[in-house]
Amino acid sequence: MELLTTKNKLLMSLVMDNLSFTMMIVMFFPYINGLGGSQLYLGSIMSVMSLIGLLWNPMVGSLGDTYGRKILLIRMSAVSAFSYFLLLVSNSLPLIFIARLIAAFGGPLMPILGTAASEFLSKEEQTSYFGKLPAIMSVAFIGGSLVGGFISELPNGFGLCFLMMTAFSLMNVGIAYTLPDSTKPKKKEEESLPMLKIADREVRNIATKLRSVKWAEYSDIFSVKLSFELGCALFFRSIGPTFVAYGVKPRSMGYVFTLLSACTIVANIVVERLKKTVYAGDSLGSKRLFHAAALYVLTAFAMGFADNLYIFSAGLLPMAVANTIAGSTFTEALMAKASDADRGGVNGAFESITSFCGLTTPLAAGFLSDLYGNGFVIKMSILPTSLGLWLTYKAL
CATH class of the missing domain: 1.20.1250.20 (MFS general substrate transporter like domains)
Structure with missing residues (x-):
C-alpha cells in the first residue's frame, strides 16, 4: 500500500499547518510579553490579521480556480515560511508586527486543502479524507500545544519554535510541488491578467451575488x-x-x-x-x-x-x-x-x-x-x- 498517496500528502500538509498554528497560540503572547509588548500591541496584530483575512480569504478560492490549487498552495506555504523566518531572525516588535501581517496571506490552508481534495481525490478517498479531518486536527492541536509549550521553555526556545515552524512550512512547499497540477486552461483575455486584477474581479462577482440574497x-x-x-x-x-x-x-x-x-x-x-x-x-x-x-x-x-x-x-x-x-x-x-x-x-x-x-x-x-x-x-x-x-x- 502506497503511503505517500495524494490523500496522505494533503493530510500531512494539514498537520504541518495546524502544528505551527497551535504552537503559535501557546507561545506567542509569552514571547511578546517578554519583549515588552502590551496587550494592545497584540490586539493590534490580531485585528489587522483578521482584516486581511476578511478581504483575502474570499479571493483564495477564486484564485485557485484560475491558477490551480497546486501553485496557490506552493505560494501560500512559501509566504508562511518567510513570515516565520522573519520571527526567527529578529526580536524587533515592529518587524514582528510585519511578519504576522505577512503570515495572514499564507494561511490557514484548510479551506484550499479541502477544495484540492475534492479535485484530486476519488469519491471514496474524499469520504476518507473528510472523515479523518476532526481526528487529524485534534491530534495536531494536542501535538502543537505540547511541543510549543515544552520547547519554548528551553534555552533559545522561542527561536527553536520559529525554526520548526519555518521547517513545517517549507515541508508544505515540497509536498505541494508533488501534487497533481489542476490548472485550468485560461481564456485568452485572462492570460495576461495579473493575479491581483483577477482577485479584484472575483471580489466584485462575490459582492454581486451577495446583493441578491x-x-x-x-x-x-x-x-x-x-x-x-x-x-x-x-x-x-x-x-x-x-x-x-x-x-x-x-x-x-x-x-x-x-x-x-x-x-x-x-x-x-x-x-x-x-x-x-x-x-x-x-x-x-x-x-x-x-x-x-x-x-x-x-x-x-x-x-x-x-x-x-x-x-x-x-x-x-x-x-x-x-x-x-x-x-x-x-x-x-x-x-x-x-x-x-x-x-x-x-x-x-x-x-x-x-x-x-x-x-x-x-x-x-x-x-x-x-x-x-x-x-x-x-x-x-x-x-x-x-x-x-x-x-x-x-x-x-
Missing part, C-alpha cells in the same frame, strides 16, 4: 451567531494574558490546551449522540444554542470574578463544551434555513462573522485589559452572549 430571512441566526462570536472572541483573547498574569509557564499552558482539545472531542461525541434523544427534532438548533449560551454566561460570570488560578482553569472545561455545542450547531442550523439559491453566498457571509469579530475584539480587549485588567474583559464578554441567550430563548 434575501438577508431578512436569515437575520435571526446571524444575530445569534454575532452575539456568540463577540462574547467568545472577547473571552478567548483574555486566556493567554490571564495565564501570563498568574505566572503560568508555556509548558503548563500546553497542558491546558491539550486538556481542552480532549474535552472538545468528548463533547462533540456526546452532542452527536444527544441529537438522537434530547435534541431530536431540534433541526434549527435553537435548543442546543440556548443551552450553550446559558452554560457560557454562567461560566464566564464565575470566571470573571474568580481570583484563583485553579477556579479560572476549571472554568475552561465547561466553556470548551459550550463552544463545541455552538460550533457544531451554527452551520447545521443555517443550512436548514438556507435555500438552494442562497446557500453558497449565505454560508460565506456567515463565516465572515468570525473574521469580523476577530477584527473588532482584539483591539477592544487589549485596550480594556491594559486599563482595567483581564477579569474586566471576561465580564464584558457576558453582555453580547446574554443577548444570544435571550434570542435563542425567544426561538424555543
